[in-house]
Amino acid sequence: MTSLTGARQATNWRHPSRRGRRVASISSSPFAFIIAIAAVVVVAMAMAAAVAVVAAGAAPIFVESFEPPANPRSASSTSSSSWSSSSSLSSRSRTFVAIAAARRRSMSTVLRLSDDGGAGRTSASGEKPTIATGDTVFCKRSLPSLGIHENSSYEVTSIYVQYFDDETQRITRMPLGCLDDANVVASRRFGVGKNALYVTLYSPKYHAGGKGVGDVVVSPEEVGLTSVRDELVNATWLAVPGFFWVYVALSFYSTYHDKTGGSLADAFWGR
Known part of the structure; x- marks a missing residue:
């Protein structure tokens, strides 16, 4: 009986049940929330950069x-x-x-x-x-x-x-x-x-x-004359915040994957 219980526990550890998955998703939900926020920020930064490049008139x-x-x-x-x-x-x-x-x-x-x-x-x-x-x-x-x-x-x-x-x-x-x-x-x-x-x-x-x-x-x-060099410098500075948030999102996803083994979609939807 003791050996059977130990085998079940080992099996549950390798293949968590629905309840175990729910607990894991709840414990990892902050990561999913942060990744979602980071993704939204990246999209917003990209849109702001595009608008700024079009509307800038130095x-x-x-x-x-x-x-x-x-x-x-x-x-x-x-x-x-x-x-x-x-x-x-x-x-x-x-x-x-x-x-x-x-x-x-x-x-x-x-x-x-x-x-x-x-x-x-x-x-x-x-x-x-x-x-x-x-x-x-x-x-x-x-x-x-x-x-x-x-x-x-x-x-x-x-x-x-x-x-x-x-x-x-x-x-x-x-x-x-x-x-x-x-x-x-x-x-x-x-x-x-x-x-x-x-x-x-x-x-x-x-x-x-x-x-x-x-x-x-x-x-x-x-x-409003501007040189190609000035345009490239402005575009680079606008892209730096976006690269930073992409790095933050990938870092949180790596931590989430190491702890739960979930995919990027699981991390985004908090599953």
């Missing part, structure tokens, strides 16, 4: 803008005379930089203007630029009339500063290598006049005529 303002006497967007729609004189404008801008450097010899930084398509380009401060000519950027604001749509990618074909020169009484356009150089130009001029920073964007999906013809002129703040 628009960095680089320089003080003003309404220029001439329409800067006329370069993309009128005749090509303004663009055909780019060589003379470039030489004029380089002369301006040379004169500014001669007047302010104490300033050690020199504005670097290169036409290498953005490869190996650095800003005037010597740091890697945020957005340079030839880079792919995203627009966080829409301008349907110019073919600019939210969260769409575009290529930066040119960057320039436009201002009214008091000495020549003309509107001067200075091409730049990156957006960071605009701040250096403003500091060199010591606030004489006001600078307006513009970029030309192109997308084969929204602009007809090819690159150099269908480009549109916009300011960085009105379209």
